[in-house]
Amino acid sequence: MADGSVRVDAWVWGVRLAKTRSQATAACRAGHVRVNGATAKAAQPVRLGDEVRVRLHGFDRIYRVAGLPTRRGSAAEAARHFEDLTPPPPPRVERPAAILRDRGAGRPTKRERRDIDRLRGRSGED
Structure with missing residues (x-):
């Protein structure tokens, strides 16, 4: 997209939150991806500074978009495209x-x- 945005499913796949692009699209369809608090469709654009919530393995993870990947790269490269805002899990009760x-x-x-x-x-x- 020419206006400094990327499809949310491509972003989720590009920053390695989903193994495949089709898994990222399926997560959007299932309502596991939210952009700025609203449920996101796969083609919804994300821009720098947007907050993306993704439900992974039963837990919500919160990310701020810090970059827009044009392709899927290494894990180190992917880490530059988001800030993890997820609060730490509560301590386990022994x-x-x-x-x-x-x-x-x-x-x-x-x-x-x-x-x-x-x-x-x-x-x-x-």
Whole structure:
């Protein structure tokens, strides 16, 4: 596009957020790509400074367009075309990996079962 813009699917593919151009187009069709807060169609133009949100692997990633790639290049080259604005993920809550019981102790009692459920984060009032 002559006015300093690129199709959003070509940009997503060019900065290596999608492996193929058709995957980038499919992501746009599925509503996984947003430009400046609005769901983007594949042919929508992106310009310098636009905010692009892409849903990858179940998480939203937020990018600011810093360059318009004309072709798909190396990862280092692609990194120059965006700023990653994604906030860091929240810290993981450490839980005990397993509740250990003595071998041969038999089945847990009702009280032990409630304690186990409480440790696993389950509520007893299902």
